[in-house]
Structure formats: C-alpha cells, structure tokens
Amino acid sequence: MSEKQTDRKPLTGGMIIYRRLLKYAFPYWKMFLASILAMIAYASLGPAFAKLIQPLIDGSFIENDPEILRQAPFILLGLSLARGIAGFAGDYCSGWVGRRVIADLRRDLFDQFLNLPCTYYDHASSGQLLAKLLYNTEQVANSLTKGVVAVFKDGLTIVGLTLLMVYENALLSLVFMVVGPVLGISIRQVSKRFRKISMRIQESMGNVGHVAQEVIDAQRIVKVFNGKGYETQKFARENERNQRRQMKLIVTDAAAGALIQLIYISGFAAILYVVSLDSVRHTITPGSLIAFIAAMAMMLSPIKRATQVVNIMQKGIAAGDSIFELLDKAREHDGGTQVLDAVKGHIEYKSVSLAYREGGDYALNNVDLTLMPGETIALVGQSGSGKTSLIRLLPRLYEPTRGEIRLDGRDIREFTLESLRRHIAYVGQEVTLFNDTVANNIAYGSRESVSPEEIRQAAGTAHALDFIEGLPQGFETVVGQQGIVLSGGQRQRIAIARAVLKNAPILILDEATSALDAESERHVQEALEVLMKGRTTLVIAHRLSTIQNADRIYVMRDGRIIESGTHEQLLRGKSYYAELHRLQFEHKAIRPISQVHAMP
Ligand SMILES: Nc1ncnc2c1ncn2[C@@H]1O[C@H](COP(=O)(O)OP(=O)(O)OP(=O)(O)O)[C@@H](O)[C@H]1O
Ligand SMILES: [Mg+2]
Numbered sequence: 001m002s003e004k005q006t007d008r009k010p011l012t013g014g015m016i017i018y019r020r021l022l023k024y025a026f027p028y029w030k031m032f033l034a035s036i037l038a039m040i041a042y043a044s045l046g047p048a049f050a051k052l053i054q055p056l057i058d059g060s061f062i063e064n065d066p067e068i069l070r071q072a073p074f075i076l077l078g079l080s081l082a083r084g085i086a087g088f089a090g091d092y093c094s095g096w097v098g099r100r101v102i103a104d105l106r107r108d109l110f111d112q113f114l115n116l117p118c119t120y121y122d123h124a125s126s127g128q129l130l131a132k133l134l135y136n137t138e139q140v141a142n143s144l145t146k147g148v149v150a151v152f153k154d155g156l157t158i159v160g161l162t163l164l165m166v167y168e169n170a171l172l173s174l175v176f177m178v179v180g181p182v183l184g185i186s187i188r189q190v191s192k193r194f195r196k197i198s199m200r201i202q203e204s205m206g207n208v209g210h211v212a213q214e215v216i217d218a219q220r221i222v223k224v225f226n227g228k229g230y231e232t233q234k235f236a237r238e239n240e241r242n243q244r245r246q247m248k249l250i251v252t253d254a255a256a257g258a259l260i261q262l263i264y265i266s267g268f269a270a271i272l273y274v275v276s277l278d279s280v281r282h283t284i285t286p287g288s289l290i291a292f293i294a295a296m297a298m299m300l301s302p303i304k305r306a307t308q309v310v311n312i313m314q315k316g317i318a319a320g321d322s323i324f325e326l327l328d329k330a331r332e333h334d335g336g337t338q339v340l341d342a343v344k345g346h347i348e349y350k351s352v353s354l355a356y357r358e359g360g361d362y363a364l365n366n367v368d369l370t371l372m373p374g375e376t377i378a379l380v381g382q383s384g385s386g387k388t389s390l391i392r393l394l395p396r397l398y399e400p401t402r403g404e405i406r407l408d409g410r411d412i413r414e415f416t417l418e419s420l421r422r423h424i425a426y427v428g429q430e431v432t433l434f435n436d437t438v439a440n441n442i443a444y445g446s447r448e449s450v451s452p453e454e455i456r457q458a459a460g461t462a463h464a465l466d467f468i469e470g471l472p473q474g475f476e477t478v479v480g481q482q483g484i485v486l487s488g489g490q491r492q493r494i495a496i497a498r499a500v501l502k503n504a505p506i507l508i509l510d511e512a513t514s515a516l517d518a519e520s521e522r523h524v525q526e527a528l529e530v531l532m533k534g535r536t537t538l539v540i541a542h543r544l545s546t547i548q549n550a551d552r553i554y555v556m557r558d559g560r561i562i563e564s565g566t567h568e569q570l571l572r573g574k575s576y577y578a579e580l581h582r583l584q585f586e587h588k589a590i591r592p593i594s595q596v597h598a599m600p
Contacts, residue, residue, distance in 0.1 A: 014195070014314070014317045017317045017320045017321050017324065018143075018147075018313065018316070018317055018320070020320065020324060021101075021140055021143070021144055021316065021317075021320045022144065022148075024101045024104055024105060024140075024144070025097050025100075025101055025144055025148075027100075027104075028096075028097045028100050028101075031093050031096055031097050031100075032093070032094075032097050032148070034089065034093045035089070035090050035091075035092075035093030035094040035096075035097065035145075035149060036090075036148070036149070036152050038086045038087075038089035038090035038093060039086070039090040039094075039149050039152040039153040039156070040152055040156055041082070041083075041086035041090075042083055042086040042087045042090055042153055043152065043153050043154070043155075043156035043157040043160060044156065044160055045079055045082055045083040045086065046083075046157045046160060046161065046298060047157075047160040047161050047163070047164045047295065047298075048079055049076075049079060049294075049298070050161065050164055050291055050294040050295045050298055051164060051291065052072065052075060052076065052079070053287070053290055053291050053294050054168070054287040054288060054290070054291040055068050055287070056068060056069065056072055056287075057286060057287040057290055058285055058286070058287030058288075059287075090149060090153065091149075094145040094146075094148070094149040095145060097144070097145055098141035098142065098144060098145035098146075099141065101140065101141050101144055101145075102137045102138060102140070102141040105137045105140060105141075105323060106133055106137055108327060109132060109133050109137070109323065109326065109327065110133070112326060112327055112329070112331070113129065113133075115331040115332055116329060116331060116332065117330070117331065117332040117333070117398075118332075118392075118397045118398055119356070119398065120329060122356070125206070125210045125213075126210075126213055127206060127207075127208075127209035127210030127211065127212065127213035127214070128206035128207070128209060128210050129326075130209050130213065131202070131205045131206040131208075131209040131210075132202075132206070132322060132323060132326060135202065135205045135209075135319075136202055136205075136319040136320075136322055136323050137319070137323065139198070139202075139315045139316050139318070139319035140316045140319045140320050140323065141316075142312055142315070142316060143312050143313045143314075143315055143316020143317065143319070143320075144316060146309055146312050146313075147309055147312060147313040147316065150305060150306065150309035151309070153302075154302035154303075154305050154306045154309065155302075155306070157298075157299075157302045158299055158302050158303060158306070161295045161296075161298055161299045161302075162295075162299075164291070164292075164295045165292055165295050165296065168284075168288045168289075168291050168292045168295070169283070169284055169288060169289075169292055171274075171280065171283070172271055172274060172275070172280075172284075172292060175267075175270050175271055175274050176267050176270070176271055176296065178267065178270070179263055179264060179266060179267035179270075182263050183260065183263055183264070183303065186256070186259055186260065186263060187256075187260070187306070187307050187310055190252060190255075190256040190259075190307065190310075190311065191307075191310045191311055191313075191314045192314075193252055194249065194252055194253075194310075194311040194314040194315065195314035195315075195317060195318050197245055197248050197249045197252065198249065198314060198315040198318035198319070199318040199321070199322070200245050201242065201245045201246060201249065202318060202319060202322055204238060204241050204242040204245055205242060207238045207241075207242075208235070208238045208239060208242055211231070211234050211235050211238050212235065214231075215231050215235070252311075253308065253311060256307050256308075256311070257304055257307070257308070260303060260304055260307050261300070261304065264299075264300055264303060264304075267296075268296060271292075271293075271296065275289065332417065333399065334416060334417045335413060336412075336413060336414055336415045336416040336417060336419075336420065337414065337416070338410070338414045338415050338416070338419075339415070339416055339419045340407070340415040340416070340419040340420050340422070340423060341419070343407065343408060343423045343505045343506065344373045344408050344505075345371070345372075345373035345374060345407075345408070345505050345506055345535070345536030346371070346372060346373050346406075346407070346408050346409065346536075347369075347370070347371040347394070347405070347406070347407055347506070347536060347538075348368075348369070348370050348371075348405065348406040349367050349368055349369040349370075349390070349393075349403070349405050350368060350403050350404050350405070350406065351366050351367070351368060351402065351403040351404075352364055352366070352367045352368075352369075352390075352393065352400045352402070352403035352404070352405060353365050353366055353367070353400060353401050353402040353403055354386075354389055354393065354398060354400050354401050354559075355401045356389075356398070362401070362559050363386050363389040363559050364386045364389050364390055364393075364400075364559045364560075365386075365558070365559040365560045366403070366560065367386075367390060367403070367559075367560065367561055368561065369390075369554060369561065371536050371538065372536075373536055374534060374535070374536060375536060375537070375551045375552070376532055376536075376537040376539060376549065376550045376551050377537070377538055377539070377550055377551060377552045377553070377554060378539050378540075378541040378546060378547045378550035378552075378553045378554070379391070379538065379539070379540045379541065379553075379554050379556060380540075380541055380547060380553060380554070380555055380556070380577065380580060381555055381556030381557055381580070382557065382580070385556040385557050385558060385559065386556055386558070386559040386560075387510075387540040387556055388429060388510055388540065389559075390556070391508045391510060391538050391540065393405055394412070394424060394506070394508060394538065395420065395421050395424045395426065395508070396412060396413070396417060396420060396421075399413075407420075407506075422504070423504050423505055423506055424504050424506045424507075424508060425498075425499035425502040425503075425504040425506070425507050425508070425535075426499065426507075426508045426509075426510075427492075427495045427496055427498075427499050427507075427508070427509045427510065428495070428510050429510040429511075429540075431483065431488075431491040431492055431494070431495040432482070432495070433479050433482055433483030433486075433491060433494060433495070434479075435478065435479065435480055435481045435482075436478065436479070437473075437475065437476045437477060437478055437479070438459075438468055438471065438474070438475050438476070438477050438479060438494065439452065439455050439475040439476065441479060441483070441494055441498065442455050442458055442459060442494060442497045442498050442501055443455050443498075443501060444498055445502070446501070446502070450501065452475070454501065455475065455497075455501065456475070458497045458498075458500040458501035459475075459494075459497045461497070461500045461527065461530050461531070462493045462494070462496040462497035462500050462527040462530075462531070463493055463523040463524070463526050463527040464490070464493035464494055464496070464497050464527070467490050467493075479494075487520070488520075489520030489521070489523065489524055490520075492520075492524050493523060493524060493527055496524070496527045496528060496531055497527075499531055500527075500530070500531055504535070505535055505536060506535065506536050506537075506538075507531065507532060507535045507536070507537040507538070507539075508537075508538050508539075509528065509531075509532075509537065509538070509539040509540065510539075510540045511539065511540055511541055511542045511543060511546065521543075525543065525545055525546075528546065529549070541553075542584075544585050547567060548567050550566075550567070551566070552564055552565065552566060553565060553566065553567060553570055553577065555570070555575075555576055555577045555580070557576065562576055563575055563576055563577055
C-alpha cells in the first residue's frame with residue numbers, strides 16, 4: 001500500500017479546512033442562504049409550540065376561558081404547516097447545495113487526476129485514489145449541509161427555547177445553565193475522537209478499494225496462480241480493520257448520545273428538585289412551569305442532534321483534509337510558453353541524465369542522441385538499460401534531471417505541454433486500450449474532429465481492417481477493459497491505427513517484447529513500416545527487421561549509449577551490439593513452426 005496515512009495529523013486546523021470546504025458552497029450562496037433562512041423559520045417556530053401550551057393551560061383551566069381552546073387546533077395546524085414547509089425548503093435547499101459541492105469536489109479531483117505528474121502515479125494506488133473520489137467527497141457534503149444547517153436549525157432552536165425558558169422563569173433557567181459547560185466539554189472530547197477515527201476509516205476504505213482493484217485488474221493471474229486464498233486473506237484483513245474502525249465510530253456516537261442525555265437529564269432533575277422547594281414553587285404558575293418543562297424537553301433532541309452534527313462535521317473535516325492534501329499536490333509542470341506549430345522533426349538529446357528519485361540511481365546517464373527530420377533510429381539494449389526511460393522524456397512525461405532535449409533547435413521545455421504532445425504519436429510497450437468501441441479507441445483524443453471514413457482508413461493502414469470487420473459489431477465492438485476481448489496482435493494494431501490517425505510528425509514506438517505468431521507479426525510489421533514512413537521515429541526495437549531498416553542504431557547499456565551506427569557498421573568487429581544480436585536473434589534462424597507447415 002503506497003499511501004499509508006495512519007495517524008497522519010491533519011495538515012491544518014479543523015476550522016481552516018472547514019472554511020475551505022465552505023468555499024465550495026459559496027458559489028451556491030443563494031440556495032445556501034435560502035436553506036439557512038428556511039431553517040431559521042423552522043427553528044423559530046419550535047418554541048412557538050411550547051409557548052402555545054402556557055396560555056392553553058393557564059387560559060382554559062385556570063382562567064376558565066374556552067376561547068383559547070377553540071383557537072388552539074387551528075393555531076396548531078397553522079404552525080405545523082408553516083414549520084413543515086420551512087423544514088422541507090431547508091432540507092431541499094441544503095441537499096441541493098450538498099450534491100453540488102460533491103459534484104464540484106469530484107470535478108476538481110478528476111481534474112487533478114488528469115494533471116498529476118507521472119512521478120506521482122509511480123507511487124500511488126488507484127484504489128486509494130478512487131476511494132477519495134467516491135467516499136471522501138460524500139463525507140464532505142454531509143458535513144457541509146448537515147453541519148451548517150444544523151448549526152442554524154438546532155442552534156437556533158436551542159437559543160429560542162433557552163430564551164423562552166428565561167422568559168418563563170429566570171431562576172430555574174439559571175439552575176439549568178450549569179449543565180451547559182459540562183455538555184460543551186463532553187461534546188468537544190467526543191468530536192476530537194471522532195475526527196481521529198474518521199481519518200482511519202477513510203484510510204482503510206482506501207485500502208479496501210486498493211485490494212479489490214488489484215484483484216479485479218489481475219483476475220487472470222489470481223486464478224492461474226491460485227492466489228484466491230491469499231487475496232481472500234488480504235481482503236478479509238482490510239475488511240475487518242475497516243469494520244472495527246466503523247464500530248469504534250458507532251460506539252463513540254452511541255456512548256456520546258447516552259452521555260449527553262445523562263448530563264441533560266441531570267439538569268432536568270436539578271430543576272425538578274428546585275421546583276419541589278416550597279419557596280420556589282410559589283413563584284411560578286402551573287402553565288409557566290409546564291411551558292418551561294416542555295421547552296426543556298424539546299431541547300433534548302436538538303442538543304443530541306447537535307453532538308451528532310459536530311461528529312458529522314469532524315468526519316467532513318477529516319475527509320476534506322485528505323481531499324485537499326491531494327488537490328494541493330503539485331501538478332505536472334508545464335512552464336512552456338511557446339505554442340509549437342509546425343515541426344520539422346530535428347531532435348537532439350544533449351547530455352541528458354535522469355534519476356527517477358532525487359538522489360537515486362541514474363536510469364539515464366549523459367545521453368547524447370540526434371535525429372534528423374524523417375530519420376528512424378532504433379534503440380537496442382538489454383532489459384533495464386534505460387530505453388523506455390529515454391523516450392519518455394520526449395513528450396515530457398518525466399523531466400530530465402540534467403541536460404536538455406531540443407526539438408528543431410529549441411529546448412522542448414519552451415513549448416506548452418499540450419502543443420508539444422500534439423506532434424507526438426506514441427505506441428507503448430504495453431498497449432493501452434479503453435473500454436470503449438474500436439472506433440473510439442482508434443480515434444482516442446480526437447473523436448469529434450474525425451470521420452468514420454478516416455478511422456477506417458487508419459485501420460486499413462494499420463492492417464487491422466480485416467479483423468475489425470470480422471468482429472461482431474465491427475468498429476462499434478466494445479473491446480472490454482484493456483481490450484481484453486482482442487488478441488495481443490490485434491491490440492497492437494489498434495494502437496498503431498491510433499498513431500496513424502494522429503498523423504503526428506514525431507513517432508515514438510516501444511515495441512512489445514512479447515513475440516507474436518508469424519502471421520500477426522507480419523501484419524504488425526507491415527503496419528509499422530507504413531506508420532514510420534516520412535516521420536521522425538524513435539523506436540525501441542525488438543524485431544530484427546525494424547533494426548535493419550533503421551537509419552542508425554543506438555546501443556544502450558546501464559543508462560548510457562555505448563555504441564551507435566548502422567546495423568552493418570555495428571556488426572563488424574567485436575561490438576557489444578554484435579554480442580546482443582547473436583544472443584537475441586540467432587536462435588530465430590530456426591523457422592517458426594507455422595512457416596514450416598506453410599512450406600510446400
Ligand atoms: N517509473 C519509474 N520509477 C523508478 N524507476 C524506474 C521507473 N521506470 C523505470 N525505472 C528504472 O529505470 C531503469 C531503466 O528502465 P527502463 O524501463 O528505461 O528500461 P528498458 O531499457 O526500457 O527495459 P525493457 O527492455 O525491459 O523495457 C530500470 O532500472 C528501472 O528499474
Ligand atoms: Mg522498456
């Protein structure tokens with residue numbers, strides 16, 4: 001698990017995070033204000049109910065005036081209706097703002113996903129990231145809407161009821177006020193604990209997501225290597241941990257509820273005791289006493305709710321903290337100001353070094369390399385010698401630690417990322433396909449501007465037309481996650497068709513090391529040859545034919561270029577290349593079985 005955050009202290013204080021969260025609600029301030037106003041109306045109507053009791057009792061029983069009793073049902077219904085409408089409006093508006101905030105947070109997170117640098121993803125877990133996108137955002141919205149609304153709704157109800165109590169009997173109220181500070185301190189303690197547990201729950205949600213995502217992505221390997229038991233255990237561990245933490249939260253919540261109630265009832269009991277004193281009893285009318293007690297009873301729910309709300313807000317703060325931590329991560333550095341328009345394709349690497357980590361080993365060491373426009377160069381070298389690292393620098397997926405790369409005589413860092421990448425087509429070592437139609441995969445990134453006819457042509461150029469037309473829905477066939485329903489060679493040809501369609505002047509090819517059968521190999525080979533024509537091409541070559549056709553070969557070893565020249569030049573003498581060549585290709589002189597059978 002890459003993103004351990006157990007016991008990570010919040011980056012900033014709760015209020016700062018909460019204020020930042022509130023900023024997300026700010027664009028919807030009208031709706032927010034409406035919900036607050038509705039809640040104020042709702043809250044102020046609460047004490048009215050309690051107030052109604054006093055004239056009702058004192059009027060009807062003590063003063064024997066049935067008039068008030070006759071009006072009472074209508075007043076009651078009227079009040080209920082008004083309170084119902086206010087409550088509905090408040091819930092609706094706050095719910096609306098909450099969902100908007102979730103959507104906006106998700107939009108910002110997604111945008112951040114698109115813009116985080118490769119170096120971030122090298123050490124991130126997609127399960128963890130997804131948990132933030134799906135789970136944490138929900139926590140935030142709850143805390144915002146429920147939190148703010150409750151502050152107004154319950155807070156005002158409490159204030160209103162308190163005022164009523166003071167109005168009915170100041171002395172009794174004073175007795176009752178003693179519980180205030182005790183309540184305050186308890187709520188504070190509980191909420192601190194709540195935030196801590198919430199952070200741990202989020203982290204374990206991430207871990208649950210992480211384990212599940214790995215199993216889903218690697219389900220074939222899990223099956224073949226009998227990894228089910230191992231994965232079950234791994235998942236059970238995270239699941240258990242998550243469940244235990246959730247239970248802690250539930251226990252805290254429940255215990256807090258009981259505690260608050262106890263403290264509150266103590267206040268209640270104290271009042272009853274005081275009232276039982278003869279000297280006090282005479283100062284209060286029965287109606288007043290009942291209204292007072294009703295107000296006190298009505299206050300219990302909002303006070304209990306207020307503690308829960310404080311907890312929900314703590315959850316939101318914990319979630320907000322982890323979301324903001326991600327949102328504050330540095331994005332892919334652009335820095336370019338020039339828009340790269342036309343490209344000739346003259347590429348120079350000048351003393352380029354790359355260390356993936358600061359102070360780590362160099363994957364590339366003082367690499368110099370030149371490509372003239374339209375040339376094709378091949379990179380060869382053992383696994384891990386730095387070939388892929390070298391080509392990744394051209395579209396600025398990573399930045400060189402030292403040295404510079406020039407395109408048409410200018411440092412590529414001068415160009416905006418977008419315009420630089422527009423001129424580069426890339427076919428990677430592992431083909432990346434999206435769970436979309438064949439057509440959309442080929443036209444990836446340029447779907448709007450491309451006609452079906454152009455997609456067809458690109459597929460034709462990539463020697464992919466035959467098999468695509470043989471698919472159940474042709475170009476509209478959905479290829480499954482990572483193109484799972486296609487064969488390896490078919491996937492490669494779709495990736496090639498994508499590069500063909502992009503029609504960029506610079507082409508980067510990281511040939512797949514996996515061998516294809518002779519028939520597919522020939523198709524892919526032909527497709528590549530067409531693709532490379534007329535473009536400046538950097539190809540990491542594993543196929544002999546690609547190497548032989550290259551204008552120049554650069555031989556890499558331990559991050560350095562140790563030899564360069566044409567195939568013939570390099571084969572002469574005792575070069576490292578000759579050795580590599582012998583190891584890699586000599587056994588291929590034995591004809592593949594498929595070809596043997598094809599012989600007459
Ligand atoms: N994202 C990364 N983070 C850290 N180290 C990396 C990363 N990618 C590659 N490396 C390291 O850099 C070195 C060169 O790797 P690279 O992928 O460039 O090799 P390669 O020549 O393409 O090998 P292959 O032929 O197997 O694809 C290796 O030691 C590798 O462990
Ligand atoms: Mg590689």
